[in-house]
Amino acid sequence: MKVLITGIAGNIGRMVAAQLLEAGHEVIGIDRRPWYHPPEGIRVFQTDIRKRPAEDVFRTQKPDAMIHMATVTHLTHRSQDRYRINLGGTQSVFDHCHTHGVKKAIFVGRHTYYGAGPDSPLYHTEAEPPMAVHTFPELSDLVAADLYAGSALWRYPEVDTAVLRICYTLGPLRQGTLASFLRGPRVPTVLGFDPLFQFMHEQDAAAAICLALQSDLRGVYNVAGPPPVPLSVIVREAGLSSVPLPEPLYNFMLGRFGLPKLPKGAIEHIKYPVVIDASAYRSATGYEPKYTEDETIASFREASMSATGT
Amino acid sequence: MIGLSGIPLPTSGEVAARVEALDLPFNRHGVDPYGVDKAELAKFFTMLGFFYQKYFDVRVHGIEHVPASGRGMLVGNHSGGYAVDAGMVIASAFFEMERPRLAQGMVEFFMSKMPFLSMFTSKVGQFTGLPEHCIRLLDDERLLLVFPEGARGTAKLYKDRDSLVGFGTGFVRLALQTRTPIIPFAFVGAGEAIPTVANLYKLGKLFGVPYIPVTPYLVALPLPVQFQVIFGEPIVLEGSESDTDDVIAGHVERVKSRIAKLLAQGRAVRQGKLRPQEIDYT
Numbered sequence: 001m002k003v004l005i006t007g008i009a010g011n012i013g014r015m016v017a018a019q020l021l022e023a024g025h026e027v028i029g030i031d032r033r034p035w036y037h038p039p040e041g042i043r044v045f046q047t048d049i050r051k052r053p054a055e056d057v058f059r060t061q062k063p064d065a066m067i068h069m070a071t072v073t074h075l076t077h078r079s080q081d082r083y084r085i086n087l088g089g090t091q092s093v094f095d096h097c098h099t100h101g102v103k104k105a106i107f108v109g110r111h112t113y114y115g116a117g118p119d120s121p122l123y124h125t126e127a128e129p130p131m132a133v134h135t136f137p138e139l140s141d142l143v144a145a146d147l148y149a150g151s152a153l154w155r156y157p158e159v160d161t162a163v164l165r166i167c168y169t170l171g172p173l174r175q176g177t178l179a180s181f182l183r184g185p186r187v188p189t190v191l192g193f194d195p196l197f198q199f200m201h202e203q204d205a206a207a208a209i210c211l212a213l214q215s216d217l218r219g220v221y222n223v224a225g226p227p228p229v230p231l232s233v234i235v236r237e238a239g240l241s242s243v244p245l246p247e248p249l250y251n252f253m254l255g256r257f258g259l260p261k262l263p264k265g266a267i268e269h270i271k272y273p274v275v276i277d278a279s280a281y282r283s284a285t286g287y288e289p290k291y292t293e294d295e296t297i298a299s300f301r302e303a304s305m306s307a308t309g310t
Numbered sequence: 311m312i313g314l315s316g317i318p319l320p321t322s323g324e325v326a327a328r329v330e331a332l333d334l335p336f337n338r339h340g341v342d343p344y345g346v347d348k349a350e351l352a353k354f355f356t357m358l359g360f361f362y363q364k365y366f367d368v369r370v371h372g373i374e375h376v377p378a379s380g381r382g383m384l385v386g387n388h389s390g391g392y393a394v395d396a397g398m399v400i401a402s403a404f405f406e407m408e409r410p411r412l413a414q415g416m417v418e419f420f421m422s423k424m425p426f427l428s429m430f431t432s433k434v435g436q437f438t439g440l441p442e443h444c445i446r447l448l449d450d451e452r453l454l455l456v457f458p459e460g461a462r463g464t465a466k467l468y469k470d471r472d473s474l475v476g477f478g479t480g481f482v483r484l485a486l487q488t489r490t491p492i493i494p495f496a497f498v499g500a501g502e503a504i505p506t507v508a509n510l511y512k513l514g515k516l517f518g519v520p521y522i523p524v525t526p527y528l529v530a531l532p533l534p535v536q537f538q539v540i541f542g543e544p545i546v547l548e549g550s551e552s553d554t555d556d557v558i559a560g561h562v563e564r565v566k567s568r569i570a571k572l573l574a575q576g577r578a579v580r581q582g583k584l585r586p587q588e589i590d591y592t
Contacts, residue, residue, distance in 0.1 A: 118422035121442035122344055192425025194433070196345045227343040230433075247425070273345070294338065 002026040003213065004063035004102075006049050006093055007070030008042075009035040011175045012108070015206035016067060017042050023210065028061055030054050031070065049089040058100040065104040065213055068093050071145060073110065073177070086141045090148050098156040105159050106212050107149035111167045111198065111222065112139055112177075115265075116272040122196070123277040126165070126220045136265025150220055162217040164209065167224040167276060170296050171202035172303035179300065181270075184240040188259060189270060191244040194232045196273040200225030201291035201299065208287055215285040224278035225289035226296070231270070237297040239305070247271075317430060319353040326352040328410045333379060344447075350433040351412070355404055362401035365534050366503070369579070372541040372591050373406045381448045381490045382544070384413055384455045385481060387569055388463025389471045390500025391523035391530045395537075399455060399497065400436075402539055414447055415455040416440075420519055441484060448488040456481045458562070461520045465509050471501020472577055474570055482561045487551035491544035494565055496572035498580050499537035504530050538576040542568055543591045 003020055007013050008029025017027050021041050029035070029044045038044055047053040049070050070089055072082040090107070097105045114124040115132035130143040152161040168178040178199055181187065200208075200223075208223045235242045245253065247267065255261030281287060291299070329351045340348035362368055376382065384403075388395060396415050403413040416439030422428045437443045439460075447454055457463050458477035466473065485492050509521040523530040545568065547561050571590070578584035 118428065119419055119438060119440070121440045121446075122437070123442075123446055190425070192427075192429055194429050227337065228345070229337075229339065230341060230345055230347070233339050233341065 009033040058096040109146040138263040168199040169202040193271040196228035198228035201296040221281035222276040226293040346435040347433040354434040358401040367536040386495035388457040391504035395497040395500040413455040468505040494542040494568040498576035503532040
């Protein structure tokens with residue numbers, strides 16, 4: 001199969017590319033960012049998914065499948081561009097799939113779609129509405145992109161579309177939302193709250209995306225690995241220490257003293273869990289994660305220790 | 311011992327051994343897939359055990375009607391200012407059953423917003439009262455504790471302590487949907503433990519709670535009184551969760567009348583007018 005990955009130069013994008021190549025697929029990619037030395041056999045077109053050269057990749061390369069990962073997820077990145085990429089970009093690539101005969105499209109989304117709050121249940125199922133637009137308005141463009149990608153199921157029924165809502169990833173790369181939060185050595189937590197966190201090894205997340213491509217998935221699926229773990233356990237097992245701060249002080253300190261400037265909704269995600277039910281994906285694909293929660297944290301811890309030289 | 315939650319409460323070894331005997335899938339860190347935490351359970355039941363065994367005089371009848379395993383819904387009356395009755399029912403399923411079970415109550419939404427309290431309740435398996443939680447826990451063969459009167463039940467004043475106010479209907483639809491037996495129970499004495507003479511609703515709002523109960527001695531600390539807890543024979547409802555409101559109301563009425571019957575007997579036992587062996591559990 002000839003697979004096109006948008007956002008291929010990202011961390012998970014590179015892993016997915018490598019795993020697909022190893023599985024014998026032909027892999028091409030689009031990214032604004034450069035990937036200087038991709039493995040042999042992977043061709044990267046450095047362009048913006050919203051621009052004409054990107055459509056030309058669809059036109060000339062005629063991929064059989066597309067994995068859309070070119071979304072901006074950093075919360076600190078708050079430009080107009082972010083919305084254009086997440087919404088306009090998603091529209092463009094699905095239109096190109098329709099126009100240029102791509103048979104299969106996968107949108108890689110996030111489990112934060114469901115939002116965190118005192119009234120949100122544990123183990124969200126795919127049918128639930130995106131409470132994140134209320135609890136965490138800054139995520140609404142990602143929520144909209146997720147729903148827009150899902151609309152391809154009825155707009156372009158000839159394209160087998162799968163929307164994956166993947167939980168946090170963690171691992172030796174030390175990249176991503178959870179890894180940034182655990183950059184340590186001291187992790188600021190909210191006093192009196194200890195939510196469950198659901199995460200999977202980054203290689204497992206990449207494997208789950210590849211498996212979605214190989215299985216005949218259509219529809220929306222939650223993707224998760226091992227069961228969730230309380231934040232306090234993650235912090236302890238990662239060899240870090242938590243600094244519990246009362247919530248008003250936490251609000252005050254964000255953006256000061258070296259802490260990132262996070263929107264208010266982010267604090268809800270440190271107070272309350274976002275836990276998803278991934279049983280539909282598992283029964284549709286037979287997916288089994290390779291890494292347990294302990295192995296995943298251990299791999300992150302070892303990488304952090306060698307990076308900081310402790 | 312200071313556990314993960316940082317709430318310093320003592321743990322008794324005997325209680326910890328019973329926590330080990332609970333039929334819950336704990337992982338290496340002593341946490342189940344819902345975040346229920348062994349160490350926190352040990353603290354919770356050590357605290358409840360003090361009230362259950364030493365402070366109050368709790369008499370439990372018909373504990374054999376609580377299923378030893380598999381799904382079940384304990385449904386009973388609520389009274390006494392705040393959920394002392396819930397705590398004692400949870401304690402009875404833990405201390406009286408041959409193999410202890412964790413009864414999981416459905417917590418009022420306001421508690422989920424409070425620091426420490428929300429963390430502690432969720433770590434001891436008392437989750438926010440959402441239908442999604444009910445269905446998932448029952449499908450997972452857990453034991454649920456439901457007070458269909460909700461906060462209206464605990465708001466009963468002393469004079470109304472053994473009455474029943476309007477029942478919600480959600481529990482019946484959930485029981486039908488998940489094919490769960492309902493174990494009706496009556497709890498007598500919570501109104502004596504916390505003799506509420508008034509509820510301050512406006513003051514409660516300031517503190518983020520529905521109301522603050524006031525007793526003749528002002529603060530709503532419980533008095534060391536006797537409780538009677540009677541678990542009746544399980545009710546297995548026949549029908550569909552999508553039946554009309556009329557049909558569902560019929561099921562609710564059936565459960566409510568069973569509880570009323572148990573409640574009357576519990577009061578008679580408490581007053582010495584009925585011997586425990588004469589209780590009619592049907």
